Amino acid sequence: MEWFTAPDYWLSRLVFQKALAAVYLVAFLTAALQFRALIGERGMLPVPRFTAAVPFREAPSLFHWRYSDRLFALCAWAGCAVSVALLAGLDSVLPLWGAMLLWLVPWALYLSVVNVGQTWYSFGWESLLLETGFLAVLLGNDEVAPPVVVLFLLRWLLFRVEFGAGLIKMRGDECWRRLTCLDHHHETQPMPGPLSWFFHHLPRPLHRAEVAANHVTQLVVPFLLFTPQPVATAAAALMIVTQLWLVLSGNFSWLNWITIVLALSAVRFPADAPSGPAAPLWYEIVVLAVSALLFGLSYRPVRNMLSSRQVMNRSFDPLHLVNTYGAFGSVSRVRYEVVIEGTADEVPREDSDWREYEFRGKPGDLRHWPRQFAPYHLRLDWLMWFAALSPAYAGSWFGALVERLLENDRATLKLLRRSPFPPDAPPLHIRARLFRYRYTTWRELRATGACWQRTYVREYLPPTRLAETGRRT
Structure with missing residues (x-):
């Protein structure tokens, strides 16, 4: 099927995969260095106590089978090793099925961590990394051109991240509608960065312009992701610039970086597409079947996003395949x-x-x-x-x-x-x-x-x- 692949996006896929592997590395490193005090055997919220109370079907994790601090450390450092291997390009030298299995490993390991992480892992960017990582499994490697349907799903995810965040702001706090939230946000955000003090002291008219620009980027620009090139690339680039501005203004874990990673998948880089064999039939069947499942699972997140009672950062399935997102629906004044x-x-x-x-x-x-x-x-x-x-x-x-x-x-x-x-x-x-x-x-x-x-x-x-x-x- 000639329509199945988009050869012009081979470099976009490569950049996306490298960037995603880097985020995976940070996530696993965070888990490896912090888990003992948080969820270890003597942690504040021990995993064994959680797995004894919550069945596997509600929170699938290999730690339901067995837990020890040594096993958790092994999984976290194994995730770091696989991430480094992906950064080094190991997936490109494997056969197509081997590359898919390799990308499945960090997803499965991190799913096991998130599903027993309890309140320490209740942040929206955990599900966002898992949903993005699962789509990466379907992207393939150099043996095939990137599948069109998976590229669309990545844009669909980016759309839900940005548009959902824009809607929750407009519905959640009047200061977003009055363009005054940034009078407070840089001071009251969870973890200020080295430049946050200076951002807070910017002139108030500039704060109003920041909020207005944010509304445009989150409520208008996402629709342009589904337009022909080069408009889609320009929309993704604008999102990347906005996220980099947020990176400068505070410490938001990898939320901004994983959003940038998603936007990179929509950018068509100027490069000659290499010629290669057509995608094998089994690969087309797998990609189309899983994509149909993901489209079906999008119903509840979309219903939530369009609801007047919209909630932020909710997973609707225990595998975190399709989720709803949002950030700072309300802003603290003090x-x-x-x-x-x-x-x-x-x-x-x-x-x-x-x-x-x-x-x-x-x-x-x-x-x-x-x-x-x-x-x-x-x-x-x-x-x-x-x-x-x-x-x-x-x-x-x-x-x-x-x-x-x-x-x-x-x-x-x-x-x-x-x-x-x-x-x-x-x-x-x-x-x-x-x-x-x-x-x-x-x-x-x-x-x-x-x-x-x-x-x-x-x-x-x-x-x-x-x-x-x-x-x-």
Whole structure:
């Protein structure tokens, strides 16, 4: 079938695959370096406890068969190795069926991680990576030209990501309709980046222009993805520029990067298409059958996207094959932070020697300038942002975090920037307090060198010692 393939997109496929392999590598590296404290055997939300309560059919994962920290580490580092192999082009030297199986490996491994990751893996970009990774299995390698239907599915996914995000903004918060959300967002976003302070202090008319441009990119430009070239390429390029702007303004894990990866698949790069054999019949049958399934599974995400009760970041099947997406349907006007402190005093008092724990990415020390971590994902720091919004977001894990800090648990301390206590002398009490944070002004920055100012709001967790953690939390 001559219509089945699009030879002009062979370079687009190559660029897309390399970029996706790089995102996979970051995702598996994040899992390998953080899992012990979060979901390990002694983690805050242990996998064995989860798999004992949730059946395999609801959350398919190889860890339903068996779990140990050693096995998880093996899977995570194996995912890193396969990602590196894909980056190096191993799939291009394999037969077509071998390349498809190779691309299936990181998808299956990461699905196993996400489906037992619980709240630590509840972010929309987890499902987005899985849905994109599954489509990559069908793209083939140098033995065949890229299938038209898979290229269309990639654009369809990009459309849902952008258009769904645009709709949730217009429906979710009036500041998006008034073009005022960026008066607050750069200050209150989950994890500011090194340039976020400067973005916040841009003139307000420029903030209005940013929001208006965002609406155009998310609500109008996605339709142009389905137009003939070069219009589709121009639409994808505009999306890439917008995502790079977001990369500069904050730390959003690999959300922006995986969106850029999807947009690259719609760009037709100027290059001579190599001649090659026609796609084998079995490959055409597999691609068309799976594509028909994915089109059918699109019904519920589309119904959600068009609903006035639209929800963000929902998976409608346990394999995360077709999902619904969205980001920042509402924007916080005020930034709150939970500050955790410990003391070695036997009897904790207000004037005790309370020492503050420092996190890697979330604001703490007023003089510590935010760093760029994305696309690497600091999961604990992100969840601490949600914990500041409401204790309900932290109910399942915050008590376990406090307990591990009281124990000076090595795996947990590795997630932090700094512990104020030596390894052999853990604190006797931990408390948490809620502060309101705001960016300093230009004058305050010059006078104090601090990029943040903070004001005490209330007690978040009263002084707690190890024997009390079960009762306090």
